[in-house]
Amino acid sequence: MQTGWRQKIYHLALWLVSIIFFLPVVWIIMGAFKTKDDLLAIPPKIIFSPTLANFTDLLSRHDFFSSLRNSFLISACAVFIAIVVAFLAAYSFSRFKPRGSDFIMFVLLTIRMVPAAAVVVPVFLMYTVFGWKDDFWGVMLFYAMFSIPFSVWILKGFIDGVSPRFDETGLVNGGSRMHVLFRVILPQVRPGLIAAFIFNLIFVWNEFLFNFIIGGKKTTMIPVSLVSGSLAQGGVDWTFVASLATVYLIPPFLAIYFFQKYLLIGMTFGTVRGEV
């Protein structure tokens, strides 16, 4: 359609828009490579000599490793459990439609629509009484619960798209129920599984409020250490915050680079499909 210089200008404009949206992130990444004096300089320095001192400083903090490990462990375990549980439930909802499944689907969606601040109050009360605060299992299973609704919605949509004839064929030919579930259906809903996995991972990786309230020293994840670093008494430790933020950024950034086509499914509970 468009050719030559018109297309070049069009593409240039698109790139410009993308770069403008990315600028605040670039500014933080730049901050991570500045010395404290450069970071706090007036006027702000655009050109500076980069240093890796902030990262070596970051590596020397032991709470950095513990929050990094917690972030990885908690998000991976929680999402894995959530997906397994959600897959079974989604299959049941899709194939057998037990009584009340519409209602349960509705309630599941509502869980994700309630402001987190409202959910955290009763959960906080419950965790205090049960003594689950700052416990790996307590925090991890809570996140698993929080990832389930989203996964059920996505996976149900995908399983609905697989014809029940596959199940029938599998059963008639002598496969067990488990065979049908994991060998016949599972491979066909792989895009849904990937979308659910990636987006729950991003969600848990990003979660702040619950980790702040029901977590503690043993279960601190990166967003919480970011915030506590930035709310420190006696001034914000900006170089620490900037370098930690830079490390934190890498997984979500890679995730949307490599799984871009799942982004839409992921952001809309699987209710909207399509390529971007």
Place this chain on the structure above:
Amino acid sequence: MQYHTANTDPAQTAWSQYRRGLGSRLRALRMAWIDNSRYFPLMLLLPVLIFFLLWNIIPLLWMVGMSFYNYSLVTGMPPRFIGFRNFFDLYDSYAVWGALGKTFIFVFFAVGIETFLGMLLGILFWGSTQLPGRRLALTMLFSPMVLTPAATGTFFRLIYEPTFGIANYFTTTIFGAKIDFLGDKFWAMPAVLLVDVWMWTPFMMLITLAALGSVPRAELEAAEVDRLSWVKRFWYVVLPHAKFILMLGIVLRTIDAFKVMDLIYQLTRGGPGNVTEVVGITLFRKAFEGFTMGWSSALAVITLLIAIAFTSIFLYILNLRRRVAES
């Protein structure tokens, strides 16, 4: 696979035997109590129901129960039953109505601006399939929405910082005035809104792209053959197909904007004064700074009801779309 060549590699033979073994084992995994049970659908649901009971029903009942009590963690007094007084108190509370009003303003402007800008960008990116490095460009564009509000709030505190922040560098060079964006009563709300717009415009753009993608190509080509004007093309060809996805996007965005909490908490903590104190912040502060658990539970019940209303609207549009698609 070559079946006729003799397989001499012992490791590979062992592997293939193992594979075959695994397959038949799974096939033989025929547990009568699973396969013949009438309750198979329920068995599949059981894990979800357990999660549900433990982490939803119990906290929910706890919350509803607690909303009828006067319970403060500060005084150390046991909870005292006061009936609906928490709710009357909420109704009379200036802070709650103020917070609801601010939430409404925030949601209105955030969703409005994001929808407008997102649709513009979506239309701009509609024909971008030939863009060199498209994947990287889109990753950069979409990255704001997958970053945690806790982190973006931190970024923007650095950017808005009154003494050495880069935003103030621009305002001083262009307008010759320093603005304390997050500390000024007038500027705090626009500054917070700007961050939200930065974060979520890409989402509306993604939705717009999906909506545009749902328009059948044949109809677009027909419109081009008929030489419809751009306005008419948009109104009569694109919009009837695109409107459902757009509406879903707008409702989702509204819900998310209503939920906003950690972004504002990180940027301003509801201040200065209470100009950016939305419902989420009020709830958080009353619960975890004031430790008035009964009162906060009552407010949480109210926000839960609002969320249920939003969810119903979302599902209504979803069903509408399905019905139109089927007919």
